[in-house]
Amino acid sequence: MRFPEYEAKRKVMDVNDGFKLCNIWSMTEEEQCRLVDDTRQAQAIVLTMLFEDGSSQLCPSKDGNTLMHGILVLIKKQSDLVFSDAEMYPTDDTYIHITVPDNGKKDQATHNLLSNVILHILQSRATLICFNAKDFFRTIYGKFVDCRNVTQCIVMDPRIAAWLINPADSSSSFEDLMSKHCAVLDMDATGDAPATKLQVTCKKLAKSYQLMVSLEHKLKAEGLWDLFNNIEVPLITILAVMENCSIEINQEELKRTSEILGDHIKGLEKEAHLVAGEKFRLTSSNELRTILYEKLQLHLKCKSKLPQTNLGHHLSTAEPALNQVKDLHPLPGIVLQFRQMQKIKSTFVDGLLSYINKGCVSPIWNQTGTVSGRLSAKHPNIQGVSKFSVQFEKQKSLKEGEGKETITINPRSMFVSSKGCSFLAADFSQIELRLLAHFSADPALLKLFHETDRTDVFMSLASQWKDIEYEKITQADREQAKRVVYSVIYGIGKERLAECLGTTPAEANTFMECFLQKYRVSDFTQKVIQECHSKGCVISLMGRKRPLPHIYSRNYGLRAQAERQAVNFVIQGSAADLCKLAMIKISAAVTSSSHLTARLIAQIHDELLFEVQDYQLQEFAGCVKHIMESLPYADSVQLKVPLKISLTSGKSWGRMTELQVE
Numbered sequence: 219m220r221f222p223e224y225e226a227k228r229k230v231m232d233v234n235d236g237f238k239l240c241n242i243w244s245m246t247e248e249e250q251c252r253l254v255d256d257t258r259q260a261q262a263i264v265l266t267m268l269f270e271d272g273s274s275q276l277c278p279s280k281d282g283n284t285l286m287h288g289i290l291v292l293i294k295k296q297s298d299l300v301f302s303d304a305e306m307y308p309t310d311d312t313y314i315h316i317t318v319p320d321n322g323k324k325d326q327a328t329h330n331l332l333s334n335v336i337l338h339i340l341q342s343r344a345t346l347i348c349f350n351a352k353d354f355f356r357t358i359y360g361k362f363v364d365c366r367n368v369t370q371c372i373v374m375d376p377r378i379a380a381w382l383i384n385p386a387d388s389s390s391s392f393e394d395l396m397s398k399h400c401a402v403l404d405m406d407a408t409g410d411a412p413a414t415k416l417q418v419t420c421k422k423l424a425k426s427y428q429l430m431v432s433l434e435h436k437l438k439a440e441g442l443w444d445l446f447n448n449i450e451v452p453l454i455t456i457l458a459v460m461e462n463c464s465i466e467i468n469q470e471e472l473k474r475t476s477e478i479l480g481d482h483i484k485g486l487e488k489e490a491h492l493v494a495g496e497k498f499r500l501t502s503s504n505e506l507r508t509i510l511y512e513k514l515q516l517h518l519k520c521k522s523k524l525p526q527t528n529l530g531h532h533l534s535t536a537e538p539a540l541n542q543v544k545d546l547h548p549l550p551g552i553v554l555q556f557r558q559m560q561k562i563k564s565t566f567v568d569g570l571l572s573y574i575n576k577g578c579v580s581p582i583w584n585q586t587g588t589v590s591g592r593l594s595a596k597h598p599n600i601q602g603v604s605k606f607s608v609q610f611e612k613q614k615s616l617k618e619g620e621g622k623e624t625i626t627i628n629p630r631s632m633f634v635s636s637k638g639c640s641f642l643a644a645d646f647s648q649i650e651l652r653l654l655a656h657f658s659a660d661p662a663l664l665k666l667f668h669e670t671d672r673t674d675v676f677m678s679l680a681s682q683w684k685d686i687e688y689e690k691i692t693q694a695d696r697e698q699a700k701r702v703v704y705s706v707i708y709g710i711g712k713e714r715l716a717e718c719l720g721t722t723p724a725e726a727n728t729f730m731e732c733f734l735q736k737y738r739v740s741d742f743t744q745k746v747i748q749e750c751h752s753k754g755c756v757i758s759l760m761g762r763k764r765p766l767p768h769i770y771s772r773n774y775g776l777r778a779q780a781e782r783q784a785v786n787f788v789i790q791g792s793a794a795d796l797c798k799l800a801m802i803k804i805s806a807a808v809t810s811s812s813h814l815t816a817r818l819i820a821q822i823h824d825e826l827l828f829e830v831q832d833y834q835l836q837e838f839a840g841c842v843k844h845i846m847e848s849l850p851y852a853d854s855v856q857l858k859v860p861l862k863i864s865l866t867s868g869k870s871w872g873r874m875t876e877l878q879v880e
Contacts, residue, residue, distance in 0.1 A: 239313040239420060242335060253335075256293050256312055260344040264292040264427050265373075267354055268317075272415035275350045276392045276422040286357050288317040290416070291339060292423045313420050333362045340371050347430045349392055351375040352585065355458035365459045366809055370452075376426060378450050379433040381586040382442045385764055388586040396425060399432045445761045448854065449795065450585065452802045456818065457583045457593075459805075463817045463829070464578035465600075465633055468870075472567060472632045478625060479563040482610055486556040493548045500556050503535045509549065510535065516543040516550070538717055558608065566603055566629035573598045581820065590787060591762050591794035593821050601822050603629045607872075631872030635829055640867050642816070642835060643874055644842045645825040647862040648675045649796065651703055653759070653789050656858045658742035667859040676700045683736050702733045706743065707789050709782030743785045750784040758791030760799070760854055796849055796861070797824060803845045814838060827871070839865050840879045 245253065257263065266275045269284040295310040316335060319328060336358060340346065348354050351373040359365045380395050381388055390398070437443045491497045494513075498505040511517050511533050517524050520543050525534045533539070537554065544550040573579045579598055587594035595601050607628040635641050655663035666678055680699035681688040698719060705715045716726035734740045750756050755765040764787045768780040801818060804826070808814045816838045820827040830838050843863050850857035866874035 238311070239315060239416070242314055242316045242331070253293075253312075253314065254338060256295070257339055257342045257344065259295055260293045260342065262292075262294040262345040262347060262427055263339055263342055264294070264423050265339070265346065265348040265354060266290050266419065266423055266426070267357060268416075268419065274419045274422070275348070275353065276419060276426060286318060288315060289336070290315055290419055290423060292420070292427065293344075294427060311424070313423070315416065329362075336362050340373075346371070346373040347376070347427055348373050349376055349426055351378075351454045352458045352461075352583075355455055356461045359458060359462050365455075365462070370806065370809060371455055372447075372451055373454060374430050374434075374451065375454060376429045376433055378454070378586060379430065379437055379446055382446055382450065382762070383433070383436055383440060385586075385589040385591070385762075388584075388588075392422065392426070392429075395433075396429055399436070400425065400429050440763065441761055442763065444854075445795075449760065449798050449802070452805075453585060453798055456801055456805050457585060460583055460818055460820070461580055463819045464576075464580050465819050465829075466578050466636055467570065467574055468632050468634050469571075469574065469577060472571060475627060475632070476563060476567045476571070478612070479559055479567060479627065482612065482625075483556060483559050483563065486552055486559065490549060490552045490556065493552065500553060501560075506535045506553065507533060510543070510547075514547055514549070516546050519543075519546050541717070555610070559610075562604075562608065562627065562629060567632070570598050570632060583821075588794075589764055590790040591758065591798070592790065592823065593794075593798075595820070600633075600820050603633075605630060605872075628872035631870050633871035635869050639829050639831050640835055640869055641871055641874065642828045642830050642839055642842070642877070643825055643866045643871075644800075644828070644839075644846060645864045645866075646793070646797065646846070647864050649793050649824050649861065650707055650789050651675065651679070652857075652859045652861065653792050654703065654707060654739060654742070657746075657788060657792075658737070658739045659858060660738045660742075663737055663739075664858060676703075679703070683733060698729055699733075702729050705730060706733070706739055706785075708786055746785050746788055747781045750781070756784045756787050756791075758788060758795055759857075760792070760795040762791045762795060764791065793824060796855070797821065797826070799849060799852070799855070800826065800846045803849075804842055807841055807845060814841070830867075835867060835877075836880055839867070839877055843879055 240249075240253075242250075242253075266289070267286050268274050268288040268290055269278075270287045271284050273284065274290065291314040293312045293314065295312075316332065318332065340363070352375075355371075355373075376392075376395060377390065380390060380399065434443070437446050487500055490500055494509050496509075498509055500506065517533055522542060524539050524542060525536070526532060527534055535553075537557075540550040540554050544554065570579065579600075581595040581600045582597050584594045584596065593601075607626050609624055609626050611622040612625050633641075651663075652667060655667060662682060666675065666682060674696070676696045676699050677688060677691050680686070680691045680695040683699055684691075684695060686695070701715060701718045705711070705718075710718075712723045712727040712730060715730065716723045719726055719729070721729075746756060750766055750769050754767065754769060755763050757763055764783070766780040766784055768776040769784070771777045771780070801821065805818065808816055814834060814837075816828045816830040816834065818826060819829050826842070828838070828842070843865060846863045847861050849855055850859065850861055865877040865879065867877040868874040
């Protein structure tokens with residue numbers, strides 16, 4: 219590899235007798251070639267972005283809009299695991315300062331040099347380390363390197379490593395992690411002379427290497443090293459690419475929907491005032507409480523006891539309470555509908571408008587945002603966009619004629635595919651129930667998945683559980699079966715199950731006991747709880763851990779909560795593992811293909827959403843289905859049950875239809 223020659227002489231700053239800091243633009247052609255050799259011989263390469271205000275990823279600016287100014291690279295030739303303050307800058311270490319010129323000053327030769335240097339570093343065989351690596355990749359993709367060239371690039375991120383060790387601590391800064399996992403040294407000291415911001419960042423970069431070494435030892439000791447290397451690290455570049463994939467929004471539909479919802483909300487407000495006999499603020503809990511319980515006395519007419527607020531112990535006006543009294547008076551039902559419409563308008567319609575840039579949105583994905591290992595999204599939170607449509611009646615205008623028309627609102631319909639492309643959604647069907655069958659190893663549940671040819675597993679489950687012919691199972695039977703399964707997984711208890719089913723707690727308890735007698739899942743839940751009491755943590759299918767210190771609490775409420783969380787984590791954490799593994803394998807298939815161009819644009823819990831060119835839809839759908847349904851037989855998985863994938867496609871995310879793979 220050869221770089222263009224630059225006339226300026228190399229500038230080297232010496233700090234602490236041997237600290238070498240080289241500016242890439244000041245290096246001769248010979249020195250640039252030597253840099254290539256250095257990267258080949260390096261034991262590790264540590265990277266961080268530098269910003270215009272002098273901050274870096276290791277100490278980010280308070281201004282989130284600060285642009286990247288350059289990249290600082292530490293090339294370590296020797297694998298010293300721990301070094302003292304006096305040995306902070308081993309003589310063989312080299313620091314490379316790569317400044318990024320303004321777009322107006324950047325010619326093609328400059329751009330080529332930048333691209334070649336960055337690509338060569340990323341494709342080095344050395345161990346790569348970068349704090350907040352996803353942000354680094356998101357910034358350089360498209361500007362300096364093609365994402366297909368480095369999608370398989372492996373970069374160790376200390377922040378993700380620390381999160382795996384303690385998933386409850388998801389937002390630690392570099393300094394926080396240093397204090398928790400390494401001996402803290404004075405970051406600002408560089409000899410007798412005052413340190414520049416660049417010199418301080420160099421010192422932090424050296425400490426970043428030490429931090430990763432310390433975390434590596436801890437990951438291996440905790441049995442988390444394979445999970446880190448095989449799942450979390452490969453996911454970094456995939457998420458960075460996803461953040462660079464824009465999703466088109468139908469802005470006309472969005473604005474029209476906002477107006478319709480606004481009119482409907484005003485109409486609901488007037489209707490609420492009419493049935494209440496006076497005006498009040500529907501958004502005020504105190505004013506609503508006065509109407510419901512002081513004026514209308516609905517709590518006295520209700521057969522069951524209404525819940526109270528945690529603070530003040532007033533009668534609640536939350537959704538569960540309103541559902542209990544909605545048949546006693548029209549007002550609670552109107553308030554429930556008002557809240558639903560207001561949330562859709564504020565969050566999924568008007569809220570979405572605020573994140574649109576050039577007709578598109580690009581969600582930010584957080585890899586360390588949950589204790590279960592699931593991904594979370596923001597700006598916008600695409601995972602929170604409901605797949606269910608809501609309907610209401612609207613009075614027709616004079617031009618449209620008399621009567622009312624039915625309006626259907628689907629928040630997902632605002633998301634549309636690019637021209638010549640379609641959305642493809644691949645959803646793990648009943649993955650939580652399948653994992654429950656795997657972990658419990660109950661013969662009846664295993665038989666359900668291995669021998670049934672029914673497409674609706676919950677209908678089959680209800681038939682098996684209640685000993686009723688499949689054809690005679692009602693939707694109510696199916697819903698009972700589904701709710702009882704999730705009550706076991708989530709540990710929600712008979713009261714919450716009763717709310718979900720619309721029955722009494724006694725009836726809900728009967729359903730649950732009957733289910734637990736039929737299937738041996740209680741053996742599984744008790745085993746998980748016992749292991750949690752023994753080890754203080756629980757472990758997912760692929761080795762993900764969740765410490766639960768409250769399992770030892772003397773407080774019954776806290777201890778019971780930890781027991782529920784233990785069972786839930788084994789199922790939820792395992793589902794997260796499988797979904798991430800699917801993302802990695804599908805991404806690798808696209809990258810290695812000579813012609814596939816599909817883009818993974820979102821992960822919605824157990825569903826992956828792609829944008830695919832129309833002529834590749836059938837081929838890619840078949841590839842996705844094969845990869846995801848083959849996961850149970852992977853060396854790191856070995857499930858006792860098969861996985862089934864449902865595929866849907868469409869030009870709008872809200873108007874998807876089932877896709878059969880040829």
